[in-house]
Amino acid sequence: MNTDSQKMSKPSNDNASNSDNDEIDLMALLLALLRGWKTILFFILLGLVIGILYSRYVNPTFRSDALIQIDEKSSGLPALGENISDLLGTENSKAQTEAELIRSRMILEPVVDKLHLRIKLADLEVSAIDKIVSDRTHTQINSPEGVALRTTEGQVRISEFNVSQGYLNKPFTLSREGADFVLTNGFDDFKGKLNQPQKFSGVDGQIHITVNDLPTDNHTIRITKQSLQTTTDDINKSLSVVEKGKQTGIIELSMTGANQQQTSMILKDIILSYIGQNQSRGSEETTKTLKFMETQIPLLKKKLEDAEGVFNEFRKKYGTIDVSKEAELLLTENSNIDVQLNELKLKKADLTTYYTEEHPLVIQIDEQLKVLNDRKQTIDNTIAGLPELQREFLKLSQDTEINREIYLTLLKNYQQLQIAKAGQLGFARIIDLPISTYKAIAPKKLLIIVLGSLLGAMLGAMLVLIKNMLRNVVKDPERIEAKTGIPVIATIPRSPIITRLNKKKSSNSRLLAYADNNSISYEAIKSLRTNLVFGMPSEGLGFQRAKVILITGESPGVGKSFISSNLTEVFTQLNKKTLIMDADMRLGQLHKVFNMGQANGLADYLSQSNEQTKRFNNPLIDIDKTSGLNGSDISEFIHPTGIENMDFMPRGENPRNPASLLANGRFDHLMTELNLHYDYIIIDSPPVLAASDAMILAQHADKVLMVTRYEDSIEGQLVYAINQMNKANIKVDGIILNDVQQGLLSKYSYHYSYAYGNNN
Known part of the structure; x- marks a missing residue:
């Protein structure tokens, strides 16, 4: 019908931007958050x-705290003198080392065994909803007598539960049957009597259990025997052992749990277990030394008695021998050497209970013994030169003196160690035991x-x-123009009244002229009409006098039918005969705007037989005042709307291939006939990205307008749709930004037009 030369010539934006702006618009982000x-x-x-x-x-979480002081060394030994302290040695203890010791299995295992902490109970009848409703659920209580758990239907009490290795960390369920109980793991069922020790043999080993009480029948309880490692790990997760400050020697212990009394009791038993181990460790050295002395004293006593007996017999037989001064000095020195040798041997014996022969202290004593033995050998060689009788006297008196000195020294040290052991307190003492505050910390x-x-x-x-980033919606008219190169010729504000009416299927008219004729939306449609009137040629070429406006969109739901119907209505106000055509033969909804049916429309006309097409080629006989057509086959497909100068062609029944119907030449003939009887024809076409119909229909249009929805349409889709039209040599003359919402949250609300008075 018309070519690009027949379309309105309008300058395009040659400076369209081909790349996105990478700068972050902080105000746009804020507005996006507000929207x-x-x-x-x-x-x-x-x-x-x-x-x-x-x-x-x-469940609430409670906390218990305690304090322990770590001394540098034992307080029981220094007061006994330097010699005994040297004998036992000293031992330094760092608070951090002791803190790690407290967390060890050596300390925790006695507590675990005493309180049966390896037994875990859970009430399977308590659901997540019950926990939320009650705000707190019962937890198990461990004591030396066993494990207890309160439920809504009674109490659970277990005094013994021991299993083989194969059953560790595996859950069992307990339930009551009268005076009996049933223990099961899903594979084996064991039945026993309440208040009686029971022994069961299963696939994975032995089970020893004593159940003292259970809730009513059919109330199931889960019971698990944990491994020692698992239990100590659980304790350490809730146990904190740290030194307060630096080098203070004060260790702070804290423990958290779901039961305040239970938590305080476990922490107290951990402290007592550590203190007991500490005291035992502090007296261990003294105990070993005393045991060694107890074995040596009887032997030394007998040896002394034997030496005195031999010496006395010698004196009875030979009388007293006057030993020379030299011999006396040698004897004295030899005696002192023997005393030193015995003391060193005693120390070596004590050290070898802790260290090997290669330890530096043992090697040092061996070197001292060698020096003394060499000197003793020298003295013995000197004494060997004395007369035989004198040598015998010296030997016997020397043996007696040495044995007496060794015996008395050992006896003295033994008594001192007994006193020391009685006064030893260890190097750790309790400052504060845990107390129950019953104040939840979580x-x-x-x-x-x-x-x-x-x-x-x-x-x-x-x-x-x-x-907002992934879905870059249409918002800014300037941005749209920059990205597409197509001018935004109208921004149509949202009409709240029409929006509400569209939600009601039973509503009648959805045209602004009847529902919201005082709105700025209606004024914006009139402004669009003015733009189009002055932007199109004043006269048609040849017999063509109708101005054809094609309205499409990039995707469904942008409001092109709203724009088409209301734009057609405002054109009738110019006393011009107008026709609105629903060319969306797939999903067109314009018939609902005019409260009509979709039958006898465009699809029906295009689908009629060739014979009907030939008849249609005859000239029209008459033109009706309301519809513009009468006495012609085309008149049955065009319906009056009840609005003066406005007719409507619905979409018709759903055809198989709408694009083929539009391209077979019948639509060209239709447009030729319609141009003879109308001033303006508004065509509502399918979306560009949904069907190719718009590209076929655009060949007959003087103006091609693209409708897009504010803050709903995607910029990329709009640009792509326009590019598709350009590739088909179709010029998009303008963009209509529909459903613009005004308000403080809209950065671009200045694009609104404002109504002035009550214009028609």
Whole structure:
């Protein structure tokens, strides 16, 4: 019908931008967050609800504290003198080392065994909803007598539960049947009597259990025997052992748990276990030395008695021998050497109970013994030169003196060690034992609720920003023009009244002229009409006098039918005969705007037989005042709308291939006939990206307008749709930005036009 030369000549924007602006518009981000306030509020409320539910679901956590002081060395030995202290040696203890020792199995295992901490009970009848509703659930209580757990239907009491290695850390269930109980692991069922020790043989080993009490029948309890390693690991997770300050020697112990009394009791037993081990460790050296002395004293006593007996017999037989001064000095020196040798041997014997022969201290004593033995050998050689009788006297008197000195020294040290052992207290003492405050340290409900709300706000903001970045919607007219090179010829504000009417299927007219004729939306449609009237040729070429305007969009739902119907209505106000055609033969909805049916429309006309097509080629006989057509086959497909100078052609019944119908020449003939009887023809076409119909229909249009929806359409889709039209040599004359919303949250609300008075 018309070519590009027949279309209105309009300068294009040659300076269109081909790349995105990489600068971050902070104001745009803020506005995006404000526009997404509903999403953010939803996640804030969601975080608030989750925080409240979590704070009620989790059992309260209690804490117990205690203090221990670590001394540098034992306090029982220094007062006994330097000699005995040297005999036992000294031992330094660092607080950090002791802190690690407290967490060891050596300290924790006695506590675990005493309180049956390896037995774990759980009430399977307590659900997550019960925990939330009750705000607190019962926890097991461990004592030397066994393990107990309160339930809503009775109490559980287990005094013994020992299993073989194969059953460790594997859950069993307990239930009551009258005076009996049933223990099962899903494979084996064991039945026993309450209050009686029971022994069962299973696939994985032996089970020893004593059940004292259970809730009512069919109330199931889960029971598990943990391994020692698992139990001590669990204790260490809730146990904190740290030194307060630096080099203070004060260790602070703290433990957390779901039961205040239970937590304090376990921590107290851990402290007592450590103190007991500490005292035992502090007196261990003294005990070993005393045992050694107890074995040596009887032997030395007998040896002394034997030496005195031989010496006395010698004196009875030969009388007293006057030993020379030299011999006396040699004897004295030899005696002193023997005393030193015995003391060194005693020390070596004591050291070898702890160290090997290669230890530096043992090697040092061996070297001293060698020097003394060499000197003793020299003296013995000198004495050998004395007369035989004198030598015998010296030998016997020397043996007696040495044995007496050794015996008395050992006896003295033995008595001193007994006194020392009685006074030894160890190097650790309790400063504060744990006490029960019954003040929960967790959960901090207010903090959890606040954090939940903040996390919800952060998540909501992140989703809004991510959505805003991934879904770059149409907002700024200048940006649209820069990216597409097509001018935005109209911005149509949202009409709240029409929006509400569209939600009601039973509503009648959805035209602005009847529903919202005082709105700025209606004035914007009139401004669009003015733009189009002055932008098109004043007269048609030859017999063509109708101005054809094609309205399409990049995707469904942009509001092209709203623009088409209201634009057609405002053209009728110019006393011009207008026709609105629903060319979307797939999903067109214009018939609902005029409260009509979709039958007898464009698809029906294009689908009629060749014979009907030939008849249609005859000239029209008459033109009706309302419809513009009468006495012609085409008249049955065009319907009056009830609005003066306005007719409507619905989409018709759903055809198989709408694009083929438009391209077979019948639509060209239709447009030729319609141009004879109308001043303006508005064609509502399918979206460009959904079908190719718009490209076929555009060949008959004087103006091609692209409708896009504010903050809903995607910029990339709009640009792609226009590029597709350009590739088909179709010029898009303008873009209509529809459903623009005004407000403080809109950065581009200045694009609104304002109504002035009550114009028609």
